[in-house]
Amino acid sequence: MSVLQRIAEARLPTPFAEFRVQVFGSADGKEHVVMALGDLETGDAPLVRIHSECLTGDALFSLRCDCGFQLEAALAAIAKAGCGAVLYLKQEGRGIGLGNKIRAYALQDQGSDTVEANHQLGFPADAREYDLAVQLLKELGLARIRLMTNNPRKHDALVRDGIEIVERVPLQSGRNPHNEAYLRAKADKLGHWLTLP
Numbered sequence: 001m002s003v004l005q006r007i008a009e010a011r012l013p014t015p016f017a018e019f020r021v022q023v024f025g026s027a028d029g030k031e032h033v034v035m036a037l038g039d040l041e042t043g044d045a046p047l048v049r050i051h052s053e054c055l056t057g058d059a060l061f062s063l064r065c066d067c068g069f070q071l072e073a074a075l076a077a078i079a080k081a082g083c084g085a086v087l088y089l090k091q092e093g094r095g096i097g098l099g100n101k102i103r104a105y106a107l108q109d110q111g112s113d114t115v116e117a118n119h120q121l122g123f124p125a126d127a128r129e130y131d132l133a134v135q136l137l138k139e140l141g142l143a144r145i146r147l148m149t150n151n152p153r154k155h156d157a158l159v160r161d162g163i164e165i166v167e168r169v170p171l172q173s174g175r176n177p178h179n180e181a182y183l184r185a186k187a188d189k190l191g192h193w194l195t196l197p
């Protein structure tokens with residue numbers, strides 16, 4: 001298990017609330033981000049989002065996925081609750097990196113779905129591990145949480161490693177014609193808890 005290093009912390013005003021931004025380094029040299037609000041240690045089961053980096057969706061307004069919409073909804077929900085955190089993990093492209101994700105997009109442009117494209121590139125459908133998320137949650141005093149996700153694999157990985165999830169909060173937003181097939185593949189092939197028409 002990699003060792004996390006606390007690197008820096010500061011105020012971060014956003015349109016939703018003023019968060020505390022904290023940066024943690026992992027042994028592989030990556031810098032992960034926590035956006036925290038309120039007293040996480042004493043709050044009763046704070047609202048938590050474990051968000052995997054998606055440069056295209058989170059920062060470049062891509063409509064191919066739902067990531068940016070989920071990030072915005074998560075920050076807004078935490079602001080409304082007054083306590084919680086977004087753990088922003090550097091696991092771009094479900095762990096295969098940005099270049100490979102764009103290669104996978106190119107294959108999807110030729111007709112593959114999101115899972116087939118990863119396989120064609122020699123990767124598993126989802127290369128992410130959640131050890132780091134668990135370590136970070138424990139470091140932040142977040143062993144009992146309400147988790148915002150639709151992903152059963154993420155949910156189960158945390159529970160297996162001793163995180164108590166008192167409630168799973170669905171996070172469905174940003175459905176549009178460009179991500180329809182992508183959401184369908186997540187529901188049908190990756191088992192995501194999504195209600196689709």
Ligand SMILES: Nc1nc2c(ncn2[C@@H]2O[C@H](COP(=O)(O)OP(=O)(O)OP(=O)(O)O)[C@@H](O)[C@H]2O)c(=O)[nH]1
Pocket residue numbers: 050051052053054055065067070091092093094095096100101104105114118148149150151154171186192
């Ligand atoms: N390899 C690959 N990664 C993708 C693709 N579309 C989005 N991603 C990445 O997928 C990650 C988000 O994971 P998702 O499976 O969409 O959702 P999740 O975070 O596991 O589940 P939720 O908690 O319900 O949002 C981000 O790192 C994105 O960069 C794709 O087509 N191929």
Ligand SMILES: [Zn+2]
Pocket residue numbers: 054056057058065066067068
């Ligand atoms: Zn995305």
